[in-house]
Amino acid sequence: MSPIFASYNLGDALLTVLSIFFIVIWIWILITVLIDLFRDHELSGWWKAVWVFFLVFLPVITVLIYLIARGGGMRERAITEQRHMREASDEYIRSVAGSSPVDQLHRLDELRTRGAISQEEFERLKARVLS
Numbered sequence: 001m002s003p004i005f006a007s008y009n010l011g012d013a014l015l016t017v018l019s020i021f022f023i024v025i026w027i028w029i030l031i032t033v034l035i036d037l038f039r040d041h042e043l044s045g046w047w048k049a050v051w052v053f054f055l056v057f058l059p060v061i062t063v064l065i066y067l068i069a070r071g072g073g074m075r076e077r078a079i080t081e082q083r084h085m086r087e088a089s090d091e092y093i094r095s096v097a098g099s100s101p102v103d104q105l106h107r108l109d110e111l112r113t114r115g116a117i118s119q120e121e122f123e124r125l126k127a128r129v130l131s
Helices: 010-039 045-057 059-097 101-114 119-130
Strands: none
Touching (some): 010 045, 010 059, 045 059, 101 119
């Protein structure tokens, strides 16, 4: 065994794991604050620049101030963004999925029974759907 690892015991290993855990948590908090900062459309570009400046040079104090001052709106902005993403995804799925010929024939039949289209138009459109 090398002399470097001879003095490295279980307590040191747990301390290393704990340190890595807190570094990952810190990076996660910084990224979350930055995402929220740029997600907010009500905040001007200058204020965003000021927040980023202080996040770079005084990160701990700035994150604490940001969470206290603007933390209440972080949840609402995240929920709004998720809603917009879900609506865009649903709209895309609807546009790609289209409708089946059975659905189109059903709609044509409803239009014919309501009198919106004549029997000749129905037959012509039906032939187009089935071709």
